[in-house]
Amino acid sequence: MKNPILLFLLGVPLLAACVFDVPFTTDHVISIDQSILGAWESVPAENDDPVQTRIFRYSDTEYLVHYLEDDWDIYFRAYPINLGGVSAIQLEVLGDKDEAVEQDAAERYMIATYRLLDNKLEVRTLNSDLVSPDIKDSELLRAAFLKHKENPELFNDPGFFRRSEN
Numbered sequence: 001m002k003n004p005i006l007l008f009l010l011g012v013p014l015l016a017a018c019v020f021d022v023p024f025t026t027d028h029v030i031s032i033d034q035s036i037l038g039a040w041e042s043v044p045a046e047n048d049d050p051v052q053t054r055i056f057r058y059s060d061t062e063y064l065v066h067y068l069e070d071d072w073d074i075y076f077r078a079y080p081i082n083l084g085g086v087s088a089i090q091l092e093v094l095g096d097k098d099e100a101v102e103q104d105a106a107e108r109y110m111i112a113t114y115r116l117l118d119n120k121l122e123v124r125t126l127n128s129d130l131v132s133p134d135i136k137d138s139e140l141l142r143a144a145f146l147k148h149k150e151n152p153e154l155f156n157d158p159g160f161f162r163r164s165e166n
Helices: 004-011 138-147
Strands: 038-042 052-059 062-069 072-083 086-096 109-117 120-126 155-163
Touching: 072 138
Parallel strands: none
Antiparallel strands: 038 052, 038 155, 052 062, 062 072, 072 086, 086 109, 109 120, 120 155
């Protein structure tokens, strides 16, 4: 399998995420935001094609995210988290249409924030200059995150999506 998170990020304009081998947390007790459910397409940079993304309710506290680019599908488990008062979404790659990702696979997790602005979904990813993807321990990841939680650059590289008819 290709690196699914890398391919996901390459297809989303302006996103350059910090990808981790371990989760920040395994808790998923925060209710999902119903307003982001549905079909979205990226607002592409000049000469790029939009990428389709669908966000489904999986449970009261989890999303299933289906990302479609050309003939390639990838699935993520995602859930709202709160780290030291900072609200975010943790994404875990599940696999693509052909195979699942092994439980101990590297580069499976990513953290992002989002907000709805003028009917567009703005997504920002964790800044790897502040929290290193080389950290291989969840507790150390949380500590690195919390060290920078007040930094306005903690999440950067915005990407934008609009509602899709498809």
